[in-house]
Amino acid sequence: MKLVIPVLSLETGGTRFIYQLANEMVDKGHSVEIVLPENAVVAWPLRAQITRVKELSPDAIPPADFILPNFYPTVFPAWESKKGRxxxxxxxxxxxxxxxxxxxxxxxxxxxxIISISEWHRQLILQGTGRNSTVIPGGVDSTVFCPYTKKSLSTGRLTIGYILRSKEHGYTWKGSEDFWQACQNLAELVPGFDIQVVAPEGANYHAPLPYEIVKAHADSEMARFYAQTDIFVSTSYFEAFSMPPLEAMACGTAVVTTDNGGNRDYTKNGENCFLVPPSDIQQLTLILAHLLTQPNTRNQLAEVGRHFAQSWTWRNSADKLETLLLQLART
Known part of the structure; x- marks a missing residue:
């Protein structure tokens, strides 16, 4: 099959879905062409063909068996091009x-x-449009996202990891204020822990506690960040899928995450992670205190999470995409 995927950019974050699916479909023998504007950022190592155009107009869309636009501005030129299904x-x-x-x-x-990326996401689309969709979930590359030695083994201080995406950069749903408030409360209950953050947009938050910014531009660096921490925290109010908690699990790190909807397909509260309601700072504080002071619980949570994440592969995601497209080709 020939697939064309028009995108505005391939920066970090949710565009990982496109990068991973494109590469997996290439590996499965399909022709994949990514079409994007001249100056668009490509942050991922793509094995698919990359075509740069002045603008994503209908004329700029190449012919294909299937065209897979993702962000809403890319849908209309793809549809109007009539160059493929x-x-x-x-x-x-x-x-x-x-x-x-x-x-x-x-x-x-x-x-x-329509393709959605979690059952919760499917329900959102159904409620908002009356249209059903096929769920093709995300995955994790466990050859990259895998355990490393914990930093705490050399420092003697447990480390909490967090991805900092601030309101100033438009991320109003990430709950960063909740995270810092919980850490401030936590310091009164269990002093003597470290905080490490990855700040993809270069956010420099005026936090109530000292923290270290870790630069992680490549997947291998991100994996090491997850793996070296003892607890990874995610505080989003809603996500269509939410990959970081799954990646942290694959790296052998205990995960505490809000119940953000999109992660319900892979989170099992008390088994492979701890779930807290969004914005419940008190519960987040107490669970973090519990994990910091109970090494057996922390280690068991991390181990179960690591084994669970092994089955969530991008190849499985690509297999589901291929099955869907082959079904559509027959209709």
């Missing part, structure tokens, strides 16, 4: 958070099949 890949239900809500909603109402 459009399958609308949704990495998040945009009407919830973009300014152009009506245009974003319209991108779901064209007569094209």
């Amino acid at each position: 459009v399958v609308r890949l949704s990495l998040g239900f945009e009407p919830l958070w973009v300014a152009e809500k009506e245009k974003a909603l319209a991108s779901y109402l064209i007569n094209a099949p």
Whole structure:
């Protein structure tokens, strides 16, 4: 099959879905072409063909068996091009958070099949549009995201890891203030822990506690960040899938995450992670205190999470995508 995926950019974050699926589909023998604007960032090591164009107009879309636009502005040129069958890949239900809500909603109402990335995400789209979708979940590359030696073994101080995405950069749903408040409360209960953060946009938060910024531009660096911490925390209010907790599990780190909807397909509270309600700072504080002071619980949570993550592969995701497209090709 020839697949064309028009994108605005391939920066960090949710575009990992595109990068991973594109590479896996290439490895499965399909032709994949990523089309994006001239100056767009490509942060991932793609094995697919990359074509740069002046703008993502209908004329700039190459012919294909299937065209998979993902973000709402890419849907309309793909649809208007009539260069191949459009399958609308949704990495998040945009009407919830973009300014152009009506245009974003319209991108779901064209007569094209829709791919969602979690059961919760599917329900969101169904409630918002009346249209069903096929769930193709994310995965984790466990050859990259794997355990390393914990930093605490040499420092004697346990480390909490966090990905800092601030409101100043538009990430109003990540709950960073909740994280810092919980850490401030935690320091009164269990003093003597360290905090390490990765700040993809270079955010420099005026936090109530000292913390270390870790630079992690490549997957191998991100994996080492996850693996060297003892506890990884995610505080998002909602996510379509939420990959960081799954990646941290694969790295053998105990995970505490909010119940953000998109992670329900892979989180099992008390087994492979601890789940807390979004914005429940008190419960987050108490669970972190419990994990900091109970090494057996922390280690067991990390070990179960690591084994669980092994089955969540990108090849499985690509297999599901291939099955869907082959079914569509027969109709």
